[in-house]
Every structure is written in structure tokens, then in C-alpha cells.
Amino acid sequence: MYTLIPPLGARPSERSVIFVGLRGVPEIQGGVETHVAAISARLAERGWRVEVLGRAPYLRSRRPYSWKGVTVTPVWAPRSRSFEALAHTALGLIVAARRNPDLVHIHAIGPALLTPLARLLGLHVVVTHHGFDYERQKWGRLAKAVLRAGEAMGMLFSHANIGVSKGIVDSVRHRFGVGATFIPNGVENPFPQQDMSCLDRLTVAPRRYVLSVGRIVEEKRHLDLIQAFERLGDPSLKLVIAGTADHAGRYQHAVEAAAAATPGVVMAGFQRGEALSQLYRHAGLFVLPSSHEGMPMVLLEALSYGAPCLASDIDANLALALGQDSYFPLGDVDALARAMRVKLAAPNPAEGAQRAARVLDSFGWGAIVDRTTEVYESALLGWRVGKARHGRAAFRSRVEFGGR
Template identity: 90%
Template structure:
């Protein structure tokens, strides 16, 4: 699947972009990772030289390799929830400076804390804001302050900003008086119809299970879902939780204990490819009970398969406008249990097919990559007009874009 290659030359060709701030690609758990995998492969198809700097602990090789025309280069990172992203990003930016690319694209507001450092290294920077990470339950007061600082540094010191939701774009404009371009997450075309071999392996029956997909972290609210599922009291129904934790900890142990104590809960671990596709395609109901999302990629994926969906009533989920019966009040376990019961009792295949068509039309990756390239090209034009030496932008004039 992967082809090992020697490190790329320090002198990049025209139109080179390096992605920083993520664990890596391909098929590595996380919304940012899925987002970058989709965009990077399509940029490579369109003639860009693309490199992703990934974190060594998550990659399948400790040497650079290619995937769909994208160079993936391992860069050391500590396996630490608190320091992993910042340490890796700092080292990644030093590596990127040696490549002299046209652009460095930093993803997420934690890594964006180092945007001024990137500028001092002479890099030309685009930042994508994937969500208000300081709202995540797992972070303490100090970490949340650092993430807020990262948001400010990324928005104020980058040459161009992208926000994956209109809420983010509006917030950036209001609080920092800078523009950002709205470019949402996207979805791939669903896998073709498959058999149910994976479902057979985990002993679940098509349409007789509730599905949750995502990392095992506090803001995904798995415990709410497990407790609501237990109230249904249906011995023929199962709850499949697909995902794992990046770092073992208290919350993971609590979820595993609750799952073990609740009949019908299946901890499926991180799934990808055909196995994940089978889970989406045959789910009786997909549920996203999160307290925090930027742009809910797993919800888009479920919708693209025509799965019936139920989500918490946070702004990011409400923005998809699924209808009142597809939302429940965040954290209200009784209301979630009642919504589960109602949705499972009255499936609507026609509604699922219509939603799938709308999602694929509105969130196809082709248009998203077109918009991303527009941001890149506009940023490069602004940079070349204001910077006398290509590849060394310094801390000069930024390029701003309004949300469109």
C-alpha cells in the first residue's frame, strides 16, 4: 500500500504545500486527518507537490513514504496529550523551513500557536480553524488558555485563514477583525454496496444497531449515549461504538466499564475502509451526542450513506438543518433515550436517500479543493506583491478574505 522513498529535495518545485499540525495520513483516526487526506490527494492530482508532516507514533513507517502522490514524512513527537501537538509542530516547521515551500498549511488552533514562529522562519502560512478546541471537556484552565492564544496567533499572524463552519468564520471576524474563508469539511462518495461480513464478525444485525463513530474523548459524550441506550431495554438491539482513544486515561476506562456493564454494547475499536462503510450503510440509527464539534465530519459521512441520524443540539450540528426530530438537548439522557426510541420506531428510508443526495451535492471534495486552491493562489499573489524574496515572507502584510 505504501512505497518507501528517500527524503525529498530541500529545493521544492513550483507550487509546493506542506501540511503541519496533524497526526498523519492515511486512515489515521481524527477529523483533521480525514480532511487533510482528502484535500492533499486531490491537490496532488492537480499538479501540486504536497507533503504531510506526520507524528512518528501514528504512522505505519518511520521513513518517508508516498500515498496517492502525497509525500508523508515522519517527524518525531512525544506521545503526550498535553505536549504532542506543539512539540511536533515546532519541529515540523523547522523541517518545512528547510524545504522552502510556497505555502505551509497549519491545521487546528493548538498548532496555530506557532504561527508567529513560522513567520519568523520565513514561511508563508495558511491556517485552518477546525473548531473552538478550548471548549473541549478534556482540557484544564491552562490548556484552554494556551488554545485561546493559539487561535489568536493563527488568525492574526497567518497570511490567510480558513474556517470549516460559518460560526467559526463569523467569530473570527467579530473577535479578531480579520477575514476568513468558509470552506467546510467534505465527504467521499460512499463505498459500493458490500456484504455484511464485518457485521457478522461482531455479531450485529443490519438495522438492529445504533452506531457511534469517533475518538473516545470526553466531548463525544459516549457515557450519555450508553446510559440512554440502557433505558431502551431492547434485548434485540445493540449499540456499536467505533473509535478508540489516542491516549489511555480515566475517560476511556469509564466508557469501557460502562460498556461492559450494559448488555448489547459493542466496543468495535477504530474502523476504516469497508468495515466502517458497512457500519454506516446498515445502521438502524447513527447518533452524535457531542458537546463540541467544529464541522461534524462523521455526521456528514453517516448522512452520505443515507443513515437515519440523531445529534445533540449544539450549533455545529444544528447548522446541518436536519429537522427538529433529529436533535435532542445536549446532556439530557432522558430526552436522548426518548429520541432514540422514536427514531428507531419510525424509520424513513426516503428521507435518508434525499439527505444523502443533498450532502453529496453540497459537501463534495472537488468543490472544497477548488476553494482551497483559490485561497492558496490569492495568498501567494498577495505575498509576492509584498515580499521581495520568494520563500521569505517575514512578518509583513497579511492577506485577508471575507467569508463567502
Template identity: 40%
Template sequence: MVQRASAHSGDATEPTICVTGLRGFPNVMGGVESHCEELLPRIKALWPAHTSVVLGRAGYLPEKRSVFKGVEMVGVPCPRQKHLEAILATLVAVVMAWRQGASLVHIHAIGPGLMAPLARLLGLRVVVTHHGTDYHRAKWGIVAKTALRFGEWLALTFAHRIIAVSPSLARQLRETFPARADDIHYIPNGAPELPRDADPKLVLERLGIDAPFLLAVGRLVPEKGLHDLIEAFERSSCTAKLVIVGAADHQDQYAKSLLARAGERVVFAGVQSRATLRCLYERCTLFVMPSYHEGLPIAALEAASCGAKMLLSDIPACRDIGLSARNYFPTGDVDVLTERLSEDCEPLAIDRGQIRRRFSWDKAAQETMTVYRAALSADAEPNAAPEAARAEWDERPART
């Protein structure tokens, strides 16, 4: 039977921590997914006695149950539908976490944050990571944006602890929710060391890249600004190719309109492995991120970690990376972007060592573990999971 523990790792029993709000990992597209893939195995390595369970979305995972670097992966059934899948999957996951006797649920993003009150009602300790103001994303209509704002309010009201992934976001949340200021923790994404197990020559041949290229990485959604990039690229005097890595979760009209612009000079490469991304980051002439909205962009941190020359939109989340002024352009200004793509890229080199020192996944794991223990020690009733449900949890396949 799963025993609930206190916050201290030296206790006879250790907690089960369930993580939800994400699709899953590994090799699942998305910033939250990359965040959890980097973070959770590190926390497990630091705190091996605790049980870490990701309650992801079954449609994105190859197996219903698996283990990745000590983290258990469980697929939660949910409809694959843009407006409903995140919230319904999180609803099921929170109930599942309670039934399985978890001590704490870690909810990622403010849409799933709508379920924070339910988790509290069930007696769970709750941590929410705020990855960005998703209600500013262009893909959402008024109803969805209202729901996301409400999710943010519920998360900031009911979670025991809140994590913000960028300093500008943390400042905004402390100003908007002053009563929770002491419970809001800034823990940034890291600049990872991507795997080096792909042959660069084979990667470029497979993708049809036979010339210098610019690189963009992101989902095919309006807030990534890829339409601006393609327009500026086609208007510029740049002679390189443009390679766009990423896909759409749901094939809407916007994604179709982007893909229709593919050609000899504009290559849509789809979703790629992290090893392939490393090859592209290290060999691109310039990495470009024209986004209108980000949390703290992991793709930009990956590119910086690989030493790519960089040109980013000047939204606060990109500014939070702390590059020189020359590495930014006014968001949405296609004329300026056209000029910048026509210029020499050499001045856009960055200090990747500085980026790696400032943005460390190892440090993020240490700090997140501290937040977990603070939430576990908060005043809350222990979760009284039904005995049958606990027995069901204990009958899971042995961990590997």
C-alpha cells in the same frame, strides 16, 4: 534544488506546500486526519505540478516516508503525550518545512496554530485551517485551554489566510477578529463516497453484530458525549444493540470508564477502516452523535452520505449540516435522548443527495487551492532555505 514559485500554476517552477498539525493518514483516527486524507490528494490531482508534503507524527505512521495518492508522507519524531505532542511536532515540522525550502506551510487546528508566528518569522507563507474551538473540549485543563485560545489568536493574527470548516465558526471568527474578516474563508468538510470493498456479512460477524444496532463513531473523549448515549440507551426501551466505533489516543480514566460499560448490548468496536464504516453506516438502525463539541463533524457527513437515519446533538456545528429539527435533541439532555431512542426511527431519515450536493470534497479542494494561491501571492519575503538543507531535501527517495 527546490525552486520557489509564484502563485500561478503556469510558472516554470511550482511550490512545495508542507502540511502539519495532524497525526497523518491513511487509517489514522481523527477528524483532521480524515479531512486531510480526503482533501490533499484531490488538490494534488488538480494541481499535479506542485509538491504536497504531510509532516505527520512518526508514532502514528507505519513508515518514516511514504507516498499516498501523490501526497508525500514524512513522520516527524515527537513524544506521544497528550499535552505536548501536537505543539512539539508542529514546531519541528515548521522548521523542517523551512529547511526543505517549502513555499507555504498549511497548519491544521489552533493548538498547532501556536507556531504560525514562527513560520512567518522564517519567511514561509502560512495558511491555518481552524477546525473548531478546541478550548471548549472537556478533556483540557485551564492551562491547555488558555494555550489553545492563544493559539487561535496567533493563528488569526499571523496567518496569511484562515480557513474555517463551518459557517457558524466563520461568523464567530469574523466577529472576533474583524480586521481579518476578508482573510477568513469558509470551506466546509465534504460528505465522501466511502470505499465499498468490505463484505458486509463478514464485517458484522467479525464485530459480533447479530441484531439491529444503533451506531456512534468518535474518539473516547468526554466532549463526544458517549457517556450520555450509553446512559440513555440503557434507560430506553430500544431493543437494538449499541455499537461504538472509535478509540482513545491516550488511555485515561474517562476512556477506561466507558470501556468498562461494554457488554452483550454495548459493543466497543475500536478503530475501523473506512470500508467497514460504510458497511455500518448503511446497515445501522440509527446513527447517533451526542457531542458537546465538534468542528463540522465528518462522521456525521459520512453517515449522511451513506443514507443513515440520524439523531444529533443540537450544537452549532451539527446544526450547520442543515437537517430537519426532528434530527436534533438538546445537547446533554439524557432524559430527552432516552425518549428519542425509544421512538420509531423512520422519521429520522435524511436526504443524502442534498447532503452530498452541499458538502463536496471536490469543491473544497478547488477552493483550498484558490486560498493557497492567494497566500502565495501575498507580500512576504521568500524563504531563503540553506543550500545544504535544500540539497538534503532533493536527495529524498524518488516519488511513486
């Protein structure tokens, strides 16, 4: 599946883009990683020369390799929750400057703190805002301040911005006075019907388990879900938690302890590909109790399989307009337990099929890549026009003062 190769050399007839700010591709846990994997492979199919600079500790090889026409290059990063993204992005931008691509695409507001460095290195930059990461529970006051600064730097110094939700686009326009293009996360066409080997391995029965998918981090609120599941008091049900923590810590240990103390909870670890597809397809209920989401990719994935879904009433989830019976008040464990009981008692396959069709029609990756390439072309056009009109001195002035 993977071919080890040296970094690709430039071919003048191709557009080129380098992705920075993520752990890597493919099949690496995280919404940003899933997003970039889908877009990068489709850009390569369209003739773009695409490279993803991934964080070496997360990749399967320490040498560059090719995946679906995408060059994946490991770049050193420390295994540190606080410094990993910034250190890796700084090194990645230096690597990118040596490649001289048409564009560098930075993902997430943490890595976007280094957008001014990218500009000073002469790179043409697009930034995707995936969510207000400073609202995540895991970050302290200093980290939240750094993330707010990253948001500002990314929005003010890039050549073009993308927001994965309309709320992000509106917020950026209001607070920074800059435009951003709304391009949501997408979903793949579901895997065809498979066997149930993953269910057998986890000893769960079709339609008799509640599913949670995502990293083990505070804002996903697994403890709320475990408590609500316990209150169902149904020994025939199980709760499958698919995901793991990138960095060990108190929250991970708390979730593992709560799972061990609650009969029926299965810690499945990180699941991908066909195994994850089986879990979505046969779930009796998918639950997303998060306190923070940018654009909830796992919820979109669950909907695309027709799974019954229940989500917290935060803005990012409400934007999908699933109906009042598909939401519960954030943090209200009793309300979550009641809603789970109602959903599990009255499955509605017809509603699930209708939602799946709507999600696949509205969030297909083909249209998303079309819109992304339009942003790329506008960023390149804006760069060329600005440079022709104002010259190098004016460009330096824009970098110093945050102009576009």
C-alpha cells in the same frame, strides 16, 4: 499501497505545500486527519507537490513513504496529550523551512500557536481553524488559555485563514478583525455495496444497531449514549461504539466499564475503509451526542450513506438543518432515549436518500479543493505584492506586530 521513498526534491514547475499539525495520513483516526487526507490526495492529482509531516508514533513506517502521490514524512513527537501537538509542530516547521515550499498549511488552533515561528522562518502560512478546541471538556484552565492564544496567533499571523464552519468565520471576524474563508469538511462518495463481514465479526444485524463513531474523548459524551441505550430496554438492539482513545485515561476506562456493564454494547475499536462503510450503511440509527464539534465530519459521513441520524443541539450540528426530530437537548439522557426510540420505530429510507443526495452535492471534496487552492493563490499573491511594496523591513514589522 505505500511506497517508501526519500523526501521529494523541488521541481520548479510545481506548486508545493506542506501540511503540519496533524497525526498523519491515511486512515488515522480524527476529523483533521480525514480532512487532510482527502485534500492532499486531490491536490497531488492536480499536480501539486504535497507533503504531510505526520507524528511518528501514529504512522505505519518510520521512513518517508508515498501515498496517492503524497509524501508522508514521520517527524518525532512525544506521546503526550498536553505536549504532543506543539512539540511536533515546532519540529515540523523547522523541517518545512528546510524544504522551502510555496506554502505551509497548519491545521487546528493548537498547532497554530507556532504561526509566528513559521513566519520568522520565512514560510508562507495558511491556517485552518477546525473548531474552538478550548471548549473541549478534556482540557484544564492552562491548556484552554494556550489554545486561545493559538487561535489568536493563527488568525493574526497567517497569510490567509480558513474556517470549517460559518460560525468560526463570523467569530474570527468579530474578535480579531480578520477575514477567513468558509470551506467546510467534505465527504467521499460512499463505498459501493459490500458484503457484511464487519457486521458478522461484531455479531450485529443490519438495522438492529445504533452506531457511534469518533475518538473516545469526553466531549463525545459516550456515557450519555450508553445510558440512553440502556433505557431503551430492547434486547434485540445493540450499540456499536467505533473509535478508540489516543491516550489512555479515566474517561476511556469509564466508557469501557459502562460498556461492559450494559448488555448489547459493542466496543468495536477504530474502524476504517470498507469496514466503517459497512457500519454506516447498515446502521439502524447513527447518534452524535457531542458537546463540541467544529464541523461534524462523522455526521456528514453517516448522512452520505442515508443513515437515520440523531445529534445533540449544539450550533455545529444545528447548522446542518436536519429538522427538529433529528436533534435532542445536549446532555438530556431521557430526551435522547425518547428520540432514539422514535427514530428506531419509524425508519424513513426516502428521507435518508434525499439527505444523502443533498450532502454529497453540497459537501463534495472537488469543490472544497477548488476553494482551498483559491485561498492558496490569494495567500501567495498577497505575499508577493506586500513584499514588492514594502520590502524586507516592513515584513519584519508585520511579523512583530501581528499585521497581515
